[in-house]
Structure formats: C-alpha cells, structure tokens
Amino acid sequence: MQSTESQFENIRDDFPILKRTVRDNKPLVYLDNASTTQKPNQVIDSITDYYRNHNANIHRAVYALAEESTEAYEASRDKIANFVNIENRQEIIFVRGTTEAINLIAYAWGRPHIDEGDIVVTTEYEHHSNIVPWQLVTQDKRAKLEYIGMDDNGELILDDLDKYLATGKVKLVTFSLMSNVLGTITNAEKIIEKCKAAGVLTLIDGAQAVPHMKVDIEKLGCDFFAFSGHKMLGPTGIGVLWVRKSVLQTMSPFHGGGDMIREVHKYETTWNDLPYKFEAGTPNIADVIGLGSAIDYLSKIGMENIRKHEIELTKYAIEKLSAVKGLHIYGTKDISKRGGVISFNFADVHPHDVAQIIDEEGIAVRSGHHCAQVLMERLDVAATSRASFYIYNTKHDIDILVNSLNTVAKVFKL
Amino acid sequence: MSSNADIYHEMIVDYSRNPVNYGEIENHDVTFHDSNPLCGDSIDIDMKIDDNHVSDIKFHGKGCAICMACSSVLTEITKGKSIDEARAIEKNDVLGELGLEHLQAVRIKCALLSLKVLKSALYTYMGNHLKDNEDLDKLKEEAANLY
Numbered sequence: 001m002q003s004t005e006s007q008f009e010n011i012r013d014d015f016p017i018l019k020r021t022v023r024d025n026k027p028l029v030y031l032d033n034a035s036t037t038q039k040p041n042q043v044i045d046s047i048t049d050y051y052r053n054h055n056a057n058i059h060r061a062v063y064a065l066a067e068e069s070t071e072a073y074e075a076s077r078d079k080i081a082n083f084v085n086i087e088n089r090q091e092i093i094f095v096r097g098t099t100e101a102i103n104l105i106a107y108a109w110g111r112p113h114i115d116e117g118d119i120v121v122t123t124e125y126e127h128h129s130n131i132v133p134w135q136l137v138t139q140d141k142r143a144k145l146e147y148i149g150m151d152d153n154g155e156l157i158l159d160d161l162d163k164y165l166a167t168g169k170v171k172l173v174t175f176s177l178m179s180n181v182l183g184t185i186t187n188a189e190k191i192i193e194k195c196k197a198a199g200v201l202t203l204i205d206g207a208q209a210v211p212h213m214k215v216d217i218e219k220l221g222c223d224f225f226a227f228s229g230h231k232m233l234g235p236t237g238i239g240v241l242w243v244r245k246s247v248l249q250t251m252s253p254f255h256g257g258g259d260m261i262r263e264v265h266k267y268e269t270t271w272n273d274l275p276y277k278f279e280a281g282t283p284n285i286a287d288v289i290g291l292g293s294a295i296d297y298l299s300k301i302g303m304e305n306i307r308k309h310e311i312e313l314t315k316y317a318i319e320k321l322s323a324v325k326g327l328h329i330y331g332t333k334d335i336s337k338r339g340g341v342i343s344f345n346f347a348d349v350h351p352h353d354v355a356q357i358i359d360e361e362g363i364a365v366r367s368g369h370h371c372a373q374v375l376m377e378r379l380d381v382a383a384t385s386r387a388s389f390y391i392y393n394t395k396h397d398i399d400i401l402v403n404s405l406n407t408v409a410k411v412f413k414l
Numbered sequence: 415m416s417s418n419a420d421i422y423h424e425m426i427v428d429y430s431r432n433p434v435n436y437g438e439i440e441n442h443d444v445t446f447h448d449s450n451p452l453c454g455d456s457i458d459i460d461m462k463i464d465d466n467h468v469s470d471i472k473f474h475g476k477g478c479a480i481c482m483a484c485s486s487v488l489t490e491i492t493k494g495k496s497i498d499e500a501r502a503i504e505k506n507d508v509l510g511e512l513g514l515e516h517l518q519a520v521r522i523k524c525a526l527l528s529l530k531v532l533k534s535a536l537y538t539y540m541g542n543h544l545k546d547n548e549d550l551d552k553l554k555e556e557a558a559n560l561y
Contacts, residue, residue, distance in 0.1 A: 350478035352453060352524065353430075357422060369454045382454050382476040411422045412431075412479075 007301060008309055012392050014040040014297075026362030029397045034180050034208060034341050034388035035366050036230045039294075043233055046293035050286045057282055059259055073285050076292030080240055083295045084206075084225070085216040088245055090274040094283055097239035098207040099129040101226030102174075104241060104278065105203060106133035108251040109224075110172070111141070118143040119169045121161065123186075124150040124378050125179040128371040130205045134174065148175070150378055154182040154331035154338075158190060165198040172201050174224075177209035181370045181386065182331030183314075183341030185209070192221050201247065207231055211390070212310055212339050214303040223247050229287065234294035238287035241278075248274055255280035306391055310340035313389045317342055317398045324405050326414055330379060340389035343370075346405060349412050351385040357411055358404040365401070421521075422479065425512060430479035435489035437472045443543065446535035447475075450523050455481045459489075459531045463539060467496050473531075478524050480514070485528035487511045492532060501536055501553060505529060505560065526561050533557035 012018050017038050022028050030038060050072065056065035058073050081089045095101045110133075114120065120134045124147050131145075138145045146164050149157045156175075164170050173195050178185050188204060195202045203224035209215055211232035217225050224247070229238040243251070253260060253271060257280035262270040271277040298306065315335055321327055326347035332338055346354050351367035358365065366386045369376045376382065387401060408414075439445075442460035449456035455477035462470035471492050473485045488508050492500050505526055509515050517525055537553040 350430075350481075352478035352521070353422065353480070356521065368452070373454070376454070382456070412427055 007305065008391065011301075012394075014042065015392055016041060016044075018392060022362045023360055026360075029361070029363040029400050031387040031389065031393065031397060031401060032364045032366045033211075033390040033393075034231070034370075034386065036236065037211065037233050037390050038392065039235070040233055040297055042297050043235065043290050043293045047235060047286050047290040050289050055286075058285055059276070069285060072289045072292070073283070076288045076295075079292045079295045083299065084210060084227075084242075085218050086242055087218055091242050091245050091248060093241040093243070093275045093278045094288055095226075095239045095241050096237050096284070097228040097230070098127075098205055098226045099239075101239055101241035102129055102203070102205065103133045104254045105224050105226075105243070106137045108254045108278070109243075109247065110134075110137040112252055113250070114138065114141045114143050114171050116142040117169060118171045119146055119164055119167060120144070121146050121148060121164050121170055121173045123148040123156055123175045125154070125156070125182060125184065125372065125375045126174075126176055127180050127205065127207070128373070130174055130176060130203075131374060143171075144169075147374070150375070154179070154184045156184075156186060156191075158187070158194070161191060161194055165194060165200065168198075170195075170198065170200045172203060174203035174205070176205040176207070177215070178212070178339045178341070179331070179372075179375075180208050180341065181343050181372045181375055181384065183208075183338040183343075183388075184331055185213075185337050185339060188220055188222070196221065208339065208341070211298075212303075213307045217242055229291040229294065232294055233297055234291035235287040238284050238291050240291075245274065248278075251278075253280070254278055257281045259283075301391060309391060310389055311335055313393055313395065313398065314338065314340045314342065316395050317387065317389070317401075320398055320402045324402060326409070327405065330384060340393075341386065342388070343384040343386045345381060345384055346408060347412070347414050349408060349414070351383045353412070354385045354405075354408050357408050358401070361400060361404040361407070363401055363404055421514060421517065423513065426479055426483045429483035429486045429512075433473075433482050434486040435472050435493070436474060436486070438474055439470055439472050444535050444539040446531050446538055448527065448531045448534060450527055453478075453524065455524055455527055457481070457485055457528050457531050459528065459535050461535055461539070463497070463543070467494065468492050468500055469494070473528060477527070480517070480521055480524040481527055483512055484508050484514070484525045488528045488532060497536060497540070500532070503529065503532070522561050530557050530560045533560070 015038050054068045056069045058070040077089050077092050120138055134145050148160045151157055192202050201223040204222045206225055206227040210227040223244045225242040227240055230236040260272050260277050260280040262272050328345050330343045355367035368383050439460035443463040445460045447458045457475040459473045461468055471489045534557045537550050
C-alpha cells in the first residue's frame with residue numbers, strides 16, 4: 001500500500017473543479033466541505049455511464065437494460081453495508097439525504113410510537129434537520145422535546161441525559177455523531193450505553209461523521225442511522241437511512257406508491273418486503289450508483305488515512321488561525337475530539353463580510369448560522385465563519401486562508 | 415465595479431463601526447422587527463410620528479457591515495420626512511448613497527432588510543393609527559416583494 005502522503009498528493013488531479021479559477025483568476029480554495037464536497041471524475045463518470053449505457057427502471061422489467069440497472073443499484077446497497085458495517089442489507093433504505101431520513105423516522109416511527117407526555121431528547125449542537133422534525137411530531141402528539149446541553153468546550157453535558165432518562169418518559173435520544181459547526185465528535189458509545197440500559201432507542205445523524213472517519217454501525221449499537229451522499233464525494237439528492245430490523249418492522253410506511261407494495265386492492269394494500277416498503281416510486285437510480293462509486297473511491301484511500309490527513313490539516317489550521325490577532329475559534333482544541341471543521345469569528349467583523357472579502361482570493365468558506373440556530377443562541381453569536389476540510393485540501397489552502405484574513409484586518413482597520 | 419471587495423469602502427466600514435441612529439426609542443409610536451432567514455441578520459426599527467412626520471427613528475439589531483451601513487443611511491434619509499415621503503423611499507435611494515447599486519444578488523437582502531422593516535413599520539402605523547386602509551395592501555405588497 002502507498003504511503004499516506006503520496007496518496008494524498010495526487011488526489012487533486014481527480015477533481016476537475018479544483019483546476020478552475022474564480023473571481024479575478026484566483027485558484028479555487030474550497031473550504032466548505034461540511035456543506036457539500038466536490039466530485040471526482042470516477043463519480044461523475046459512473047453517473048454519465050449509467051445514463052449513456054444502462055438507463056432503465058429497476059425491479060420491474062425483464063429486459064437486459066433493466067437487469068443491468070437493477071444490479072448496479074443493488075450493488076450500491078451492498079457497498080454501503082460493507083462501508084459502514086451493516087450485517088443485513090434489508091435494513092438499508094435509500095432516501096434523498098439525512099434530512100429526509102430523519103423526517104422519515106419522525107413520521108413512520110415517531111407518529112405511531114410517541115404519545116402524550118413522552119420525551120424526545122436531542123442536543124444543543126444539532127443541525128435544524130435533527131430539531132425541526134422532532135418539534136413537529138412532539139407538538140402534534142403533545143409530547144416534549146428536551147435538549148442535552150453543551151459546555152463551553154463544545155462538548156455535550158451527559159448529566160442532562162441522565163436527568164431525562166430518569167423520568168422514564170424518554171422514547172428516543174437523537175444526536176449528531178459530529179457537530180457541523182464545532183466539529184465536536186460525540187461520545188456516542190456513552191450515550192448509547194445509557195440509553196440501552198434505560199430501554200430507549202437512539203438515532204445517529206452521521207452526515208458529518210461518515211465522510212471523515214471509519215464508522216461501524218453494528219458496533220455502535222444504535223437503532224437508527226442516517227447520512228448523505230453529497231458530503232462524501234457523491235451526488236446530491238441521495239442519502240442512506242439504516243434502521244435496525246426489529247424496529248423497522250414496527251414502522252408504518254412513509255410514502256405510498258409503486259415498488260413499496262406487495263398487492264394493491266381497491267380498499268387495502270399489503271406491503272413489499274424490507275427495505276422496499278420504504279422506497280416508494282422510481283428511486284434516484286443514477287445517484288445511488290454514483291454514491292457507490294464515491295464509496296469505492298473513499299475505500300481505496302482508506303477511512304483511517306482520511307481521518308489522519310484531516311487531523312494533520314486541522315492541527316495545522318488551529319495553530320495558524322490561533323496566531324491571528326483577534327480571531328476566536330469555537331469548540332475544543334483537543335484534536336482527538338474534533339473533526340476537520342473550524343468555526344471562528346474575527347474580531348467584531350461579521351462573518352458575511354469576512355466571507356465576501358476572502359472570496360476575492362478565491363476562498364470558499366461558509367458564513368452564517370450553519371442551520372444550527374439553537375447552537376448560535378447557546379454561543380451567543382448571530383453567525384460564525386466556518387472552514388471545513390476534506391481529502392483534497394492541503395496546508396497551502398490553509399496558508400491562503402490565513403493570509404487572506406490580513407486583507408480583512410486591513411479593510412476593517414483591525 | 416472591478417471587485418466585490420470594493421464594496422467595503424471607507425463609508426461602509428465607518429457606518430458599520432459607528433452606526434448612526436442606533437438604539438431604541440422608549441415612547442415610540444410604532445416598532446417593527448424582521449430578519450433574513452438565510453443569514454440571520456435581524457433588524458428592529460422604532461419610530462416616533464408627530465403631525466404625520468417621522469420626528470425620530472432608531473434601529474437596532476445584528477447584521478453584517480452592509481446591513482448596518484444601509485440601516486444607518488436609511489434612518490438618516492427617513493428622519494424628518496412625512497409619512498408619504500417615507501413611503502416613497504426606494505431601494506436605490508439607499509443603495510445609491512453607498513455606491514451599492516450593483517451589489518451581488520446574495521448580499522442585496524443584507525442591504526435592503528432595513529428598508530423592508532421601515533415599509534412594514536409604516537403600514538403597521540397606518541393601519542393602527544390613521545385608519546387609512548386605502549393603500550395599505552399596496553404598501554404591504556411592496557414590503558413583501560422588495561427583494
């Protein structure tokens with residue numbers, strides 16, 4: 001196997017978009033990977049190859065194209081099972097993304113199982129997609145939504161969880177495996193251990209974690225797990241929901257329609273086998289295949305190597321950014337507890353102004369509330385700037401970012 | 415304008431650092447709040463109305479330099495105007511003062527949030543105090559479709 005370093009040197013060649021320039025002929029420095037990642041030729045080619053050579057609907061017709069298409073679609077399901085260690089492929093449901101996955105759970109599991117007075121527990125550093133669906137279902141059912149708080153280091157206060165579990169009313173604890181704003185890696189093992197002891201189900205939002213580290217769902221022992229393809233080199237509009245079979249069997253369908261049925265009569269219908277009961281209508285076939293290619297690409301590099309590469313970059317970035325006068329980094333500085341996501345504020349300059357000025361240097365960072373307004377409230381800020389890394393980022397990218405902050409300082413006379 | 419960063423000229427930075435008419439009016443006759451859901455900018459405008467004129471206006475809230483500078487300029491333009499004159503303020507009256515006529519689409523909401531709040535405050539006042547509903551719908555529509 002190649003050494004880690006030489007492996008990462010050539011990666012940029014696979015990403016056509018990284019060769020383009022932006023604004024005033026500046027090379028693109030893409031640092032918004034927590035939002036979405038760029039796509040390698042291997043993923044782009046697999047999607048065009050599907051449309052050029054194999055396009056047909058799946059699971060229905062008997063002709064050659066339909067067989068190829070179905071095979072490629074189902075092969076992606078197996079790749080996913082292998083990638084995040086899922087023993088039973090029937091537990092893998094294709095969805096549009098993490099947001100749809102969580103809404104599916106809230107609707108198809110939450111509505112039949114959550115009653116008046118019950119509690120759903122989430123955390124203060126969740127993305128809106130792991131808050132709003134639970135607000136909808138708990139308000140509808142006159143149940144309660146409670147939050148595990150966060151300490152000043154950006155870590156969850158697990159004593160809060162004990163307090164809620166002690167009520168005996170908790171039906172579900174739902175949390176992100178990695179914060180999309182602070183990069184904090186959640187102590188999932190501890191949370192799941194506590195919940196299991198209390199007989200409470202757990203849902204993990206893996207959107208930020210799965211692209212960046214080895215995730216083993218069987219080992220984690222949660223009951224629901226969701227992630228998105230586009231944050232891990234795959235196309236937009238495709239994501240994965242995993243649900244433990246014993247739980248999946250207690251869920252009502254999400255969407256009714258084709259492919260999710262066994263028999264339809266005028267006034268009653270019986271459901272298709274798992275997972276097809278939850279995949280109504282013609283699915284996003286091309287992008288499922290594209291996601292399969294992204295998994296092939298990541299697997300070839302190795303998730304451990306990717307994590308190592310990002311630890312290097314994050315360490316370097318924290319060191320360089322900490323040296324910028326007036327710059328404040330949020331979250332823990334303990335690299336073993338955080339991924340490659342760095343949120344910061346620069347003196348009293350609003351993050352939108354920071355983002356716009358450094359955009360002139362070709363740098364793409366996110367500014368705003370990052371769909372985490374509950375967390376912004378907790379941090380008592382309106383917004384932050386966020387740089388987030390992936391396999392194709394280099395220390396040079398971070399140098400350009402740090403240098404560009406001098407321009408911001410000059411404009412705002414810091 | 416050659417570069418988008420050129421919008422951060424002296425005037426914008428100064429206004430954002432030292433906003434004009436920033437604060438609250440205790441005995442306001444009307445107040446209105448609005449925010450931009452995407453970026454989280456949030457502005458309140460308080461106004462004192464005497465004899466159908468805006469005798470005092472202040473704003474407060476959180477926002478980027480563009481948002482703060484435009485809010486400052488807007489309150490300067492509005493102060494002393496009659497309600498009818500204030501209603502007639504257009505987006506280029508604000509953008510023009512700061513040389514932001516060609517602001518890129520993603521930032522226009524930052525620049526015009528305060529104007530939206532002003533128009534909303536005016537129709538709220540007209541609805542509550544003047545009982546003059548004649549043009550209310552038109553003004554409401556104007557505020558809603560500003561950007």
